[in-house]
Amino acid sequence: MLRKSLSLADAIAETLKADIQAGTILPGTRLHQEDLAKRFSVSRVPVRDALFKLNSEGLVSIEANRGAIVTKLTPEQISEIYDLRLILECDALERAIKVMTPNDLPAVRRALKMCRLQADGGDWLTADNEFHRTIYRLSGRTKQVEIIDTLRASVQAYWAQYSTLATNESHWLEQHDALYRCIEQKDARRAVKLLRTHLIEASIKLIS
Amino acid sequence: MLRKSLSLADAIAETLKADIQAGTILPGTRLHQEDLAKRFSVSRVPVRDALFKLNSEGLVSIEANRGAIVTKLTPEQISEIYDLRLILECDALERAIKVMTPNDLPAVRRALKMCRLQADGGDWLTADNEFHRTIYRLSGRTKQVEIIDTLRASVQAYWAQYSTLATNESHWLEQHDALYRCIEQKDARRAVKLLRTHLIEASIKLIS
DNA sequence: ATATGTATAAATGTATACATTGTAGATTAT
DNA sequence: ATAATCTACAATGTATACATTTATACATAT
Numbered sequence: 001m002l003r004k005s006l007s008l009a010d011a012i013a014e015t016l017k018a019d020i021q022a023g024t025i026l027p028g029t030r031l032h033q034e035d036l037a038k039r040f041s042v043s044r045v046p047v048r049d050a051l052f053k054l055n056s057e058g059l060v061s062i063e064a065n066r067g068a069i070v071t072k073l074t075p076e077q078i079s080e081i082y083d084l085r086l087i088l089e090c091d092a093l094e095r096a097i098k099v100m101t102p103n104d105l106p107a108v109r110r111a112l113k114m115c116r117l118q119a120d121g122g123d124w125l126t127a128d129n130e131f132h133r134t135i136y137r138l139s140g141r142t143k144q145v146e147i148i149d150t151l152r153a154s155v156q157a158y159w160a161q162y163s164t165l166a167t168n169e170s171h172w173l174e175q176h177d178a179l180y181r182c183i184e185q186k187d188a189r190r191a192v193k194l195l196r197t198h199l200i201e202a203s204i205k206l207i208s
Numbered sequence: 209m210l211r212k213s214l215s216l217a218d219a220i221a222e223t224l225k226a227d228i229q230a231g232t233i234l235p236g237t238r239l240h241q242e243d244l245a246k247r248f249s250v251s252r253v254p255v256r257d258a259l260f261k262l263n264s265e266g267l268v269s270i271e272a273n274r275g276a277i278v279t280k281l282t283p284e285q286i287s288e289i290y291d292l293r294l295i296l297e298c299d300a301l302e303r304a305i306k307v308m309t310p311n312d313l314p315a316v317r318r319a320l321k322m323c324r325l326q327a328d329g330g331d332w333l334t335a336d337n338e339f340h341r342t343i344y345r346l347s348g349r350t351k352q353v354e355i356i357d358t359l360r361a362s363v364q365a366y367w368a369q370y371s372t373l374a375t376n377e378s379h380w381l382e383q384h385d386a387l388y389r390c391i392e393q394k395d396a397r398r399a400v401k402l403l404r405t406h407l408i409e410a411s412i413k414l415i416s
Numbered sequence: 417a418t419a420t421g422t423a424t425a426a427a428t429g430t431a432t433a434c435a436t437t438g439t440a441g442a443t444t445a446t
Numbered sequence: 447a448t449a450a451t452c453t454a455c456a457a458t459g460t461a462t463a464c465a466t467t468t469a470t471a472c473a474t475a476t
Contacts, residue, residue, distance in 0.1 A: 043431045045253075
């Protein structure tokens with residue numbers, strides 16, 4: 001496997017992204033360049049690069065001369081993101097099912113298994129993300145998958161908050177199982193319908 | 209009107225963006241930090257910031273330790289972008305028509321007029337962009353409009369190439385007129401159908 | 417002649433230092 | 447006491463200098 005040389009900026013960006021998505025750093029938190037530089041024992045330059053990168057992913061908001069804060073979404077904004085995900089993910093799913101071959105199934109099955117392992121306690125959110133991404137990638141639509149990833153990432157921080165309260169993922173595991181069966185049978189119509197309700201339910205839960 | 213203080217990085221990014229979209233800087237061109245720094249009479253720092261920003265908009269591609277090049281799209285990638293635009297723009301148009309009031313019409317009419325003025329010779333591409341954006345903004349979907357803008361921007365460079373050869377915008381002006389009439393009558397169904405053919409025609413023209 | 421390895425040069429990545437902008441606190445005037 | 451202005455501090459923006467990585471050219475060996 002080819003390992004690309006990871007710059008400091010990329011490493012910092014990834015760490016911060018993980019912290020934000022895990023809920024360790026809450027939305028609305030100010031991110032001071034100097035503080036972060038001290039935390040990572042580097043200069044402010046790679047920190048700035050990292051913040052710019054996170055800004056481009058929508059995870060932090062930068063105002064000129066006024067610093068960066070972890071993006072805080074209103075319920076309306078979260079709702080809009082879910083509407084976008086609905087459109088883009090359903091389309092990607094449909095395309096994926098149409099072009100995929102039996103050879104692609106093991107990867108999906110593996111991701112599904114990972115979800116079961118991480119169901120309670122473990123890193124459920126990442127496993128869930130990986131399951132969906134595995135499917136969407138089969139569509140071959142690079143840009144579309146990239147946008148979907150960005151949208152999913154930007155709401156993940158709010159799930160981290162949520163799941164500490166009500167950690168009831170078994171319902172979603174069943175939906176994943178059902179989705180896999182549809183994929184296995186190449187039943188795009190039904191798969192899309194499942195995903196649609198999956199996302200709508202999630203949206204409602206998260207906003208309420 | 210509130211004028212936000214424009215950092216050097218933002219100014220450089222805007223200039224480069226304009227150059228790329230105008231076709232002055234062609235896709236595939238390497239963008240050396242030092243050269244750009246000399247061109248704008250600044251240090252490499254704001255240049256790097258600008259390149260990161262353009263990278264986040266998909267206009268340039270950055271590889272670690274290997275510099276930045278103006279993003280070069282394959283016909284397949286262009287096609288994918290048009291498919292995404294089709295989905296997102298049609299949805300935005302439909303939503304815009306549903307929520308807009310008669311008070312919103314003058315702005316659209318103004319943008320339409322601008323298109324006529326810039327039809328041949330002038331800055332048609334910008335006027336066309338502004339016309340569509342004016343409509344989509346009425347939907348109130350900030351994130352969605354942002355994504356649409358990014359997608360439109362990333363293919364604009366290829367139109368710049370194209371329009372020097374065959375500058376025949378009158379056909380599209382007619383389509384704009386027709387679209388406006390649908391909007392005026394709040395006929396979302398027909399408007400979406402028009403936009404769909406508008407985009408499909410454009411896609412085919414650009415790729416061939 | 418091709419391929420490989422090394423050395424040199426050029427470009428990007430990072431650190432440090434300086435400039436500018438924005439903010440908070442205090443002082444003064446109303 | 448409140449409002450406004452000025453001053454000092456803190457944070458970001460930018461420039462310069464250094465470190466690391468990558469690419470190019472040349473030499474050498476097969």
